[in-house]
Amino acid sequence: MGLLQDMSGLLFPEACCVCGIETQKAERCLCHACRMELPIILSDPLASYPPFAKKFEGLLPLQNAFSFLKFGKGTGTRQILHALKYGQRPELAWLLGYMLAEELLERGLPTVPDLIIPVPMHKAKEADRGYNQAMVFAQGLAEKLACQPSDKILLKKRVTETQTRKNKLARILNMKEVFVLDAERKCDLMDKNIWLVDDVVTTGSTMLASGNLLAEEPIRSLSMVTIAMA
Numbered sequence: 001m002g003l004l005q006d007m008s009g010l011l012f013p014e015a016c017c018v019c020g021i022e023t024q025k026a027e028r029c030l031c032h033a034c035r036m037e038l039p040i041i042l043s044d045p046l047a048s049y050p051p052f053a054k055k056f057e058g059l060l061p062l063q064n065a066f067s068f069l070k071f072g073k074g075t076g077t078r079q080i081l082h083a084l085k086y087g088q089r090p091e092l093a094w095l096l097g098y099m100l101a102e103e104l105l106e107r108g109l110p111t112v113p114d115l116i117i118p119v120p121m122h123k124a125k126e127a128d129r130g131y132n133q134a135m136v137f138a139q140g141l142a143e144k145l146a147c148q149p150s151d152k153i154l155l156k157k158r159v160t161e162t163q164t165r166k167n168k169l170a171r172i173l174n175m176k177e178v179f180v181l182d183a184e185r186k187c188d189l190m191d192k193n194i195w196l197v198d199d200v201v202t203t204g205s206t207m208l209a210s211g212n213l214l215a216e217e218p219i220r221s222l223s224m225v226t227i228a229m230a
């Protein structure tokens with residue numbers, strides 16, 4: 001695998017996901033300059049990122065809610081999210097998970113997760129893309145935090161219609177029946193500190209619907225973590 005990767009690196013040099021320049025081997029999908037300029041919004045000392053936590057206030061008991069990167073003009077976050085979704089760059093999701101975990105360990109981890117659960121994609125859509133970026137992000141986090149990622153407990157039942165033209169209540173109702181817990185595996189949730197993760201939180205309806213399902217189980221705590229908040 002290593003040799004093959006080296007060979008493909010010679011034939012198809014990797015480009016930075018944000019600025020597009022050819023990257024050195026050690027930089028992989030994000031060049032050094034863009035890595036240094038990542039718009040990290042984690043506050044210090046680590047606190048909940050208020051606008052994120054506010055989305056769920058009174059709706060779901062959360063221990064922590066935070067995003068890694070700021071979304072906005074000139075930040076590169078849009079390119080990053082686009083590369084994850086359409087650019088076939090799962091390694092970028094992994095790298096961001098790993099980098100976020102490094103940041104968190106440096107600043108003092110708010111809760112040590114036992115289990116990291118990605119917001120699921122529908123199987124057909126995941127097969128099309130070849131990966132669920134939320135799961136790869138979870139794997140990067142879990143690698144550094146020495147805990148388990150699992151995409152076998154929280155599942156998606158059906159493809160959701162586009163959410164953009166619905167109002168908030170309609171979005172919540174639309175989401176309600178979308179997610180399900182695997183009957184045999186949901187016992188793995190018991191007494192666990194769980195991080196529910198996704199690439200981006202926008203309206204919050206997806207995370208709310210899936211978070212609600214998890215919160216109905218006898219878990220110890222629930223936190224929400226995303227790469228970015230739009």
Ligand SMILES: [Zn+2]
Pocket residue numbers: 016017018019020021030031032033034035
């Ligand atoms: Zn770059």
